[in-house]
Amino acid sequence: MRIDSTLLPVRGNDAVEILENDHQVIKGLLNELVSASHSQRSTVIEKLVGVLTIHNATEENLVYPAINKVAGSKLESQHLYHETADADVALFELDSMLKEGDDSEFAAQAKKFQEAVLHHIDEEEQKAFQSLNENADAEHSKILAESVRQFRNALHFDTAS
Numbered sequence: 001m002r003i004d005s006t007l008l009p010v011r012g013n014d015a016v017e018i019l020e021n022d023h024q025v026i027k028g029l030l031n032e033l034v035s036a037s038h039s040q041r042s043t044v045i046e047k048l049v050g051v052l053t054i055h056n057a058t059e060e061n062l063v064y065p066a067i068n069k070v071a072g073s074k075l076e077s078q079h080l081y082h083e084t085a086d087a088d089v090a091l092f093e094l095d096s097m098l099k100e101g102d103d104s105e106f107a108a109q110a111k112k113f114q115e116a117v118l119h120h121i122d123e124e125e126q127k128a129f130q131s132l133n134e135n136a137d138a139e140h141s142k143i144l145a146e147s148v149r150q151f152r153n154a155l156h157f158d159t160a161s
């Protein structure tokens, strides 16, 4: 599978706007995931893996470091890295259930996954992005937005399956 930026187009005038627009796409896919019929699940999981890979790479490479340095919230940025790692494990487990053909726990786990990601998104939007907006000066914000655009345009992953 090839994951590239066309899966999640860049929309917005600054880094925070771009990430918040990503969040809307992610929330939509999470809704699809919890309401997906048995046979639709793997398609939705595949889309989620692609979109989250792109979104998380943007945050982990550019935006969390800025939250750490520019906004001076080292603990907040570390906390967000940890939550992202936990979500990666949860998504891997959901994917494994489908590949192993045992999805008796799928609906319950998908609901938990949705709640965890929604919590993470809320924390970013209400806390981390706020402090980035408050502490980054115009020059920093401009550089960060440009970096996010360049990163997204250049981004692609070739995955094993």
Ligand SMILES: [Fe+2]
Residues within 6 Å of the ligand: 056, 059, 080, 084, 120, 124
């Ligand atoms: Fe995040």
Ligand SMILES: [Fe+2]
Residues within 6 Å of the ligand: 019, 023, 055, 059, 121, 124
């Ligand atoms: Fe995010």
